Amino acid sequence: MHFAFTPDQETFRTELRAFLEDHQTDGNHDEDHPNSALERALAENGWLTMAWPKEYGGGGATHMEQLIFKEELARVGGTADVLGTNLVGPTIMVHGTDEQKREHLPYIAGATRRWCQGFSEPGAGSDLASLQTRAVRDGDDFVVNGQKIWTSSAHLADWILLLTRTDPDAPKHRGITMFLVDMKTPGVTVRPLTQITGHRGFNEVFFDDVRVPARNMVSELNRGWYAATTTLDFERSGIERNLTARKDWERIYDRVRTPGGRAEVVDRSGAWRHNLAELYIEIEAGQWIARRIAFMQSQGIIPNYEAAMSKAFNSEIGQRVAQFGINLFGLAGQVGEGRYAALQGNTVFRYLDSRRLTVGQGTSEINRNVIATRGLGLPRG
Numbered sequence: 001m002h003f004a005f006t007p008d009q010e011t012f013r014t015e016l017r018a019f020l021e022d023h024q025t026d027g028n029h030d031e032d033h034p035n036s037a038l039e040r041a042l043a044e045n046g047w048l049t050m051a052w053p054k055e056y057g058g059g060g061a062t063h064m065e066q067l068i069f070k071e072e073l074a075r076v077g078g079t080a081d082v083l084g085t086n087l088v089g090p091t092i093m094v095h096g097t098d099e100q101k102r103e104h105l106p107y108i109a110g111a112t113r114r115w116c117q118g119f120s121e122p123g124a125g126s127d128l129a130s131l132q133t134r135a136v137r138d139g140d141d142f143v144v145n146g147q148k149i150w151t152s153s154a155h156l157a158d159w160i161l162l163l164t165r166t167d168p169d170a171p172k173h174r175g176i177t178m179f180l181v182d183m184k185t186p187g188v189t190v191r192p193l194t195q196i197t198g199h200r201g202f203n204e205v206f207f208d209d210v211r212v213p214a215r216n217m218v219s220e221l222n223r224g225w226y227a228a229t230t231t232l233d234f235e236r237s238g239i240e241r242n243l244t245a246r247k248d249w250e251r252i253y254d255r256v257r258t259p260g261g262r263a264e265v266v267d268r269s270g271a272w273r274h275n276l277a278e279l280y281i282e283i284e285a286g287q288w289i290a291r292r293i294a295f296m297q298s299q300g301i302i303p304n305y306e307a308a309m310s311k312a313f314n315s316e317i318g319q320r321v322a323q324f325g326i327n328l329f330g331l332a333g334q335v336g337e338g339r340y341a342a343l344q345g346n347t348v349f350r351y352l353d354s355r356r357l358t359v360g361q362g363t364s365e366i367n368r369n370v371i372a373t374r375g376l377g378l379p380r381g
């Protein structure tokens, strides 16, 4: 089979690439400095919500166009508030009330309201359904008490998509309710966590007698698990991780091809050439695994274990490329700044930053469980 993008898709890619190159940032975006200028520009052009159905003001783009959008955005090192447009917006579209749609969708589309995802807790990560944050009905409100953790961008967010336990006596999946909560509500406290890289990407979020109007409930009481499943389905794809790995690979490749660049290589055996070639094969393979997910979706097929394959494989390539950088440049690869720092400190930064890839959005072990049971039909346990 020969896979190719259609001429229309290629035209779209060319237009988007020109736009992104015009609005290119320095690529050094980090979680403390969200790239709101690029986001607004994308929003103004309708590209931020190109995947949304037309009835909600979106562009009704196909899965393949969305794939191209993600590929091109990652190519220039740009980011967008994917949480709002890719997760929260679609969850509200499927499970929200008309009032919630009116109240939130235009702000998400306009990139003027930031969201975070309050799912994980200290005792509930892979086993998310064990979450304990309590919401108890009191008149027209629910009163929320508990703690979330690893909440990306909570320190920048205006609202949080929150999972709570509303029936502690029901089987764990059936006692969970989802709410939309204004982060300015009294009793919400955000405490940033500093990562291994020194950046602050995620946070602890505490809820202390937080009153949430009952009308902010998404879906029905105790049916939040099923709304959360929708959210998690929107999360999976894998192409961004593949493109991050490719970008890291290209930085190394460009360096060793530059006159004088090879002098920095500490491996005198020459084996690094094979390692670079090997990683290139893996990146190409990972790209096709990820593109296949979008292709399946475009054919109306819901990816299942295939998405787990893409996530596990592409996040692990990212780590292998980062590890290779350290091996290639030796101690200079471990220096963060100054004249000795390999790739201006990028080598060590990417090594540290890539640790998170195999944890978030389903750990490698959980994804292998999915591939083993749903893909290969192996017994559980």
Ligand SMILES: Cc1cc2nc3c(=O)[nH]c(=O)nc-3n(C[C@H](O)[C@H](O)[C@H](O)COP(=O)(O)OP(=O)(O)OC[C@H]3O[C@@H](n4cnc5c(N)ncnc54)[C@H](O)[C@@H]3O)c2cc1C
Pocket: 116, 117, 118, 119, 120, 121, 122, 124, 125, 126, 127, 149, 150, 151, 152, 153, 202, 356, 357, 359, 360, 361, 362, 363, 364, 365, 366, 369
């Ligand atoms: C960069 C990043 C951003 C994140 N952002 C958010 C966010 O915005 N909102 C949010 O709610 N959460 C967020 N998370 C949290 C993420 O969802 C959890 O880290 C993830 O679900 C794993 O949970 P855990 O960290 O509690 O690890 P655990 O679930 O405690 O797992 C610990 C180890 O045990 C293994 N393990 C657990 N269960 C099994 C099993 N059944 N079989 C085999 N091995 C198993 C895991 O693979 C892992 O190696 C983020 C995480 C990262 C890394």
